[in-house]
Amino acid sequence: xxxxxxxxxxxxxxxxxxxxxxxxxxxxxxxxxxxxxxxxxxxxxxxxxxxxxxxxxxxxxxxxxxxxxxxxxxxxxxxxxxxxxxxxxxxxxxxxxxxxxxxxxxxxxxxxxxxxxxxxxxxxxxxxxxxxxxxxxxxxxxxxxxxxxxxxxxxxxxxxxxxxxxxxxxxxxxxxxxxxxxxxxxxxxxxxxxxxxxxxxxxxxxxxxxxxxxxxxxxxxxxxxxxxxxxxxxxxxxxxxxxxxxxxxxxxxxxxxxxxxxxxxxxxxxxxxxxxxxxxxxxxxxxxxxxxxxxxxxxxxxxxxxxxxxxxxxxxxxxxxxxxxxx
Numbered sequence: 001x002x003x004x005x006x007x008x009x010x011x012x013x014x015x016x017x018x019x020x021x022x023x024x025x026x027x028x029x030x031x032x033x034x035x036x037x038x039x040x041x042x043x044x045x046x047x048x049x050x051x052x053x054x055x056x057x058x059x060x061x062x063x064x065x066x067x068x069x070x071x072x073x074x075x076x077x078x079x080x081x082x083x084x085x086x087x088x089x090x091x092x093x094x095x096x097x098x099x100x101x102x103x104x105x106x107x108x109x110x111x112x113x114x115x116x117x118x119x120x121x122x123x124x125x126x127x128x129x130x131x132x133x134x135x136x137x138x139x140x141x142x143x144x145x146x147x148x149x150x151x152x153x154x155x156x157x158x159x160x161x162x163x164x165x166x167x168x169x170x171x172x173x174x175x176x177x178x179x180x181x182x183x184x185x186x187x188x189x190x191x192x193x194x195x196x197x198x199x200x201x202x203x204x205x206x207x208x209x210x211x212x213x214x215x216x217x218x219x220x221x222x223x224x225x226x227x228x229x230x231x232x233x234x235x236x237x238x239x240x241x242x243x244x245x246x247x248x249x250x251x252x253x254x255x256x257x258x259x260x261x262x263x264x265x266x267x268x269x270x271x272x273x274x275x276x277x278x279x280x281x282x283x284x285x286x287x288x289x290x291x292x293x294x295x296x297x298x299x300x301x302x303x304x305x306x307x308x309x310x311x312x313x314x315x316x317x318x319x320x321x322x323x324x325x326x327x
Contacts (some may be wrong), residue, residue, distance in 0.1 A: 004033060006034065009066055015118065113126060113163075169177075217229065244309055
């Protein structure tokens with residue numbers, strides 16, 4: 001297990017305020033963050049740009065030293081024994097960084113494997129296995145500069161697995177990829193966790209991807225933790241309103257007015273339109289109020305011709321956080 005306790009990262013900046021004077025300014029990128037990652041699970045780390053996601057990943061990957069706090073990887077303090085823990089971790093970034101374009105795919109893996117002390121038959125066997133796993137066997141001897149974006153990202157995954165790590169940190173792994181290629185990579189990430197028992201920390205701006213893949217989420221803002229839990233738990237704790245579309249039989253004007261007055265009393269937002277032989281209402285209300293609406297229709301013996309609910313998504317929760325509407 002990876003366990004981060006009270007993780008803090010501060011940067012000191014000096015701002016020039018005159019010809020000979022500078023003002024010292026402290027930027028707190030991460031502030032007292034606690035998180036855990038178990039083997040076999042995919043954990044999402046979400047937040048707007050500047051929230052501290054990449055800084056957190058770099059500290060977990062031993063690329064940045066925390067200002068304070070502890071990071072333990074399977075019980076080993078990574079801030080004191082970083083060489084030992086580097087054998088258990090690796091990082092994969094989105095885009096086209098971290099590869100040597102003039103080298104072939106195989107030569108890239110040979111180079112990165114050598115950094116972990118792999119050589120000879122052991123290294124060749126590992127490279128063959130990984131190229132097969134990411135479906136790049138036929139492009140093994142092709143220079144990376146001739147790879148498509150999707151091929152480069154698959155090679156990135158092979159590079160991140162070269163040392164057979166127990167934990168992977170994925171920073172925007174599907175950034176800029178076409179939908180079919182991104183879907184294939186998501187399937188690969190899922191299998192790494194569920195079939196190969198690797199613990200994965202994922203950052204992504206693609207919220208459908210996060211909701212699909214992640215077992216648990218951490219949502220951070222300005223380096224501090226806002227929410228932690230399963231995607232569904234977080235959605236239910238944040239999203240206040242639900243959407244309901246109802247088509248009912250045409251009513252008398254008096255009953256229609258009575259129904260809509262009742263909506264207004266209960267602070268239910270609605271849009272009405274006539275369709276064929278019915279009335280269509282699009283309602284926005286709290287979960288409790290949607291139940292009240294259905295009870296109200298039953299009370300007046302109003303026939304429901306069509307009923308459709310719109311399930312709240314992670315995107316709805318994140319938008320409410322961004323707008324300052326949260327629990």
